[in-house]
Amino acid sequence: MFAIDASSIDKSLPVPVGTQLHGLLSYMLAFSDMPYGTKLQSVRQLAADIGIAPMTVSQVYQQLRDEGLIEVRAGLGAFTARDPGKVPEDRHPINALRGDIDSIIGKAESLGVSPMALVSMINARAHMRRPSVGLGIVFVCIFEGPGRDYVEQARRALGPSDTIDLVTIDAIRTSGPERQACIAADLVVTFSHREAEVRSLVSGADVLGLRMLPSQRTRQNLAGLDSRARVAAVTHFQDYIAIMRPSVREFAPHVSDIRVTWSSAPDLAEIINSCDAVVYATGADHIIQLAPPNVQCFEYRHALDPSALEIILAPRLAELRQAKAGQDVDRITA
Numbered sequence: 001m002f003a004i005d006a007s008s009i010d011k012s013l014p015v016p017v018g019t020q021l022h023g024l025l026s027y028m029l030a031f032s033d034m035p036y037g038t039k040l041q042s043v044r045q046l047a048a049d050i051g052i053a054p055m056t057v058s059q060v061y062q063q064l065r066d067e068g069l070i071e072v073r074a075g076l077g078a079f080t081a082r083d084p085g086k087v088p089e090d091r092h093p094i095n096a097l098r099g100d101i102d103s104i105i106g107k108a109e110s111l112g113v114s115p116m117a118l119v120s121m122i123n124a125r126a127h128m129r130r131p132s133v134g135l136g137i138v139f140v141c142i143f144e145g146p147g148r149d150y151v152e153q154a155r156r157a158l159g160p161s162d163t164i165d166l167v168t169i170d171a172i173r174t175s176g177p178e179r180q181a182c183i184a185a186d187l188v189v190t191f192s193h194r195e196a197e198v199r200s201l202v203s204g205a206d207v208l209g210l211r212m213l214p215s216q217r218t219r220q221n222l223a224g225l226d227s228r229a230r231v232a233a234v235t236h237f238q239d240y241i242a243i244m245r246p247s248v249r250e251f252a253p254h255v256s257d258i259r260v261t262w263s264s265a266p267d268l269a270e271i272i273n274s275c276d277a278v279v280y281a282t283g284a285d286h287i288i289q290l291a292p293p294n295v296q297c298f299e300y301r302h303a304l305d306p307s308a309l310e311i312i313l314a315p316r317l318a319e320l321r322q323a324k325a326g327q328d329v330d331r332i333t334a
Contacts, residue, residue, distance in 0.1 A: 004028075004041075008242055009050050010260065018056045020242035022063055027243045029069040029080060030193030031212055031302075040070065040078040067196040133325045134161030135317060138182050140169055140190040140198050146282050146301065153304040154189060154210075157314040159321070169194065172201050186320050189313065208316055210309070212302040214251065221298045222251035225277055229296075230257045232275040236283030238262050247300060248279055263287060 009020050028034075040046070043061060047054040061078050064070045071079045108118045139154060141147030147166050158164060165185075171178035182188045182202040190198045195209030225231065231252075233244035244260040261271050263284035272278055272287065277296040280287040291297040 004046070004050065006050055008246065009052060010242070010245075011051075013241060013260075015238045015241050015262075017052045018060055019239050021050070021052070021057065022060045023237070023240040024242040024246075025060060025064060026067065026069060026193050027240060027247075029064065030191065030209075034080050036080060038080040039076075040080070042077055067193075069193065069196075133321050134159070134163065135186040135320055135324065136184070137162060137164040137187050137189060137317075138185040139164055139166050140172065140182065140188060140194070141166060142169055142191075142194070143283050144168060145285075150304055154309065154313065157309040157317060159317070162317070169198065169201070172198070186324065187316065206320075208313065210313060211305040213305050214247070215301045215303040218299070218301050219251045222248060222279070222300075225252045225255050225296075227254040227256075229255060229276040230274065231255055231259070232271050232278045233258055233260045233300075234263055234268070234272075234278060234280040234284050234287050235260070236263050236281050240281065244279075244281070244300075 004024060008024055009017050011017060013020070040061075041049065043054050043057045047057045061070065061072060065072050065078075069081055071081050073079060105115070105118065108115070113121075135158075137154075137158070139147065139151050141150060144166065147168070151164055151166050154164060165181060167178040167181065169190075172182055179202055182198075182205050185205065188198065188202060188205045188207045190207065190209055192209035192211050195207055198209075199205070199207045231248060233248050235241050235244050241260055241262055245258050248255065248258055259271055259275065261268055263280070263286065265271070268287075269290055272290050272295065273292060275295065278287055278291050279298060279300050281300050282302070285299070288297050
């Protein structure tokens with residue numbers, strides 16, 4: 001993940017430096033692999049490093065704390081909040097099975113069953129089993145188009161009886177059917193940096209934030225840029241304008257000429273026409289129509305972190321399925 005330095009904040013842009021810093025830090029905290037408890041720079045140190053007022057940094061830290069992305073410990077400073085991509089060792093689902101696994105292996109050995117045969121039997125039985133309880137999941141996204149891709153990626157962790165619906169954050173801002181669907185769902189899934197926001201909109205719902213990563217195609221496209229190219233990096237949200245240059249440089253360190261802007265900037269067309277390549281953030285799709293035919297144009301797209309699906313989403317679904325099955329049994333026997 002990119003570092004924050006004096007070049008991270010562009011004071012020539014008509015976007016408040018506090019807004020730029022918040023977008024930069026929230027992106028880093030949500031998408032990086034910084035472990036829980038990593039100490040952030042002090043307010044004064046960060047302010048000095050990037051050349052802005054300490055009060056601005058303090059306000060950004062408070063906002064990040066309110067969003068659940070950092071912890072502010074009195075007298076100690078700011079630290080990363082618990083990483084949703086990490087499962088404490090004592091709570092990892094596999095640890096609850098160690099004793100059973102050892103027992104099964106021992107019994108197989110006593111019966112003369114080889115380890116390979118035992119593995120084959122377990123695999124066969126696993127394929128025969130089907131979850132008897134289906135769960136209702138709602139995925140809350142920002143834009144529907146990319147959201148459909150994220151839903152398909154999330155399906156890999158779902159059982160055949162589970163259902164997953166897609167809604168946007170804008171749709172749940174009002175008390176309509178989309179918000180009610182979230183409240184009624186067994187689980188609401190969204191992006192880790194939007195978890196606090198979604199949780200506040202659907203009070204009482206079980207909300208789980210998942211980490212995102214730049215997609216493989218995005219990485220390949222950035223790595224393939226000509227080192228001499230003049231690149232325009234365009235964001236849809238002004239809040240995240242500060243992440244565009246370092247995000248491009250993370251996978252295209254050979255490119256030096258990068259100009260950042262946002263999708264509704266008054267000089268957008270001028271900037272695009274003066275560049276050889278355009279990298280646009282999700283949501284700024286109309287940029288394609290503005291780019292001349294000879295200008296390379298591609299989206300900076302993210303994808304769900306596969307490890308988050310395996311060690312975060314799948315275990316949570318298993319817990320919910322078990323609890324729901326128990327509730328069904330209680331209703332039957334009542």
